[in-house]
Amino acid sequence: MKLAFLQIYRNFICELDAIDNGVPMFEGGEPRYKISTHLSARIGKLNPSWQDTNSDTDQRFHMAMSVAGKEFVENVLEVACSWIAARDHVRLALEKAASIHESREILLLETFCPWKVHLDSLEMEYDVKGVAKVVIFNDGNSWRVAGVPVTPTSYVGRKFLPTPWRGLRDKELCQVAGIEDLTFVHHTGFIGGAKTKEAALAMALKSIDFADE
Numbered sequence: 001m002k003l004a005f006l007q008i009y010r011n012f013i014c015e016l017d018a019i020d021n022g023v024p025m026f027e028g029g030e031p032r033y034k035i036s037t038h039l040s041a042r043i044g045k046l047n048p049s050w051q052d053t054n055s056d057t058d059q060r061f062h063m064a065m066s067v068a069g070k071e072f073v074e075n076v077l078e079v080a081c082s083w084i085a086a087r088d089h090v091r092l093a094l095e096k097a098a099s100i101h102e103s104r105e106i107l108l109l110e111t112f113c114p115w116k117v118h119l120d121s122l123e124m125e126y127d128v129k130g131v132a133k134v135v136i137f138n139d140g141n142s143w144r145v146a147g148v149p150v151t152p153t154s155y156v157g158r159k160f161l162p163t164p165w166r167g168l169r170d171k172e173l174c175q176v177a178g179i180e181d182l183t184f185v186h187h188t189g190f191i192g193g194a195k196t197k198e199a200a201l202a203m204a205l206k207s208i209d210f211a212d213e
Contacts, residue, residue, distance in 0.1 A: 011036050022188045024155040039071055086113035087122070094122055097132065104128065105159075106204045109137035112144075116152040133159035134204045136197070142183065143200035145207065146191045160189035161203070162210040179203055 014033045018025070025031055035041075046064045048055035089109055097104040109115060115135060123129045135146050147157035165177055167187040174182050181199035185192035194200040 022155045022190045042067060087118045089113045090115045090118040091122055094126060104131050105133040105208045107132050107135045109135060112137045112139055120152045133208050136200045136204055143194045143197055144191055145200050145203045157190055159208060161185050161192045161207050
């Protein structure tokens with residue numbers, strides 16, 4: 001039973017937990033966890049078990065085609081309906097960065113959108129690679145301040161939120177940070193929350209000025 005649990009954890013739970021909590025995939029050149037839920041893995045799981053001698057391989061092949069086809073269509077629709085619009089939002093934030101702070105290290109997105117990949121390529125287009133350190137965005141009823149990762153898929157940030165704030169919430173966080181209306185800072189420091197845009201901006205300003213020891 002314990003061995004089965006460990007295998008399920010390694011093959012499924014560990015990946016989801018690590019991604020959700022911002023755990024870097026590599027340390028010292030070695031992977032700390034593996035990705036096992038990608039399309040190829042899901043297609044592979046449709047192959048019959050070595051113990052299954054009566055499986056309908058044609059039916060399984062058509063199931064695999066359906067899974068792959070559905071994901072392809074979803075990707076096309078995502079690019080056409082969402083990806084391009086998100087790029088325009090990030091471009092505007094990049095162009096207005098100097099109006100938020102003279103350093104251009106803070107980007108403001110009035111509406112949340114997937115920004116990491118767009119920022120990475122647009123920085124090269126505008127020749128400002130590495131300048132942006134944190135991104136502020138609206139998350140419905142609140143605001144978020146997120147550190148810009150060194151690469152779009154990295155969990156290592158150019159500048160994360162100050163170490164003394166990490167893992168704190170609400171009144172305790174506000175007291176330590178000296179800013180009202182803050183709600184949380186993740187224990188890794190890659191993201192924090194605020195009730196208002198003004199509080200989020202104050203959080204971002206203090207973050208880019210903070211020097212970790």
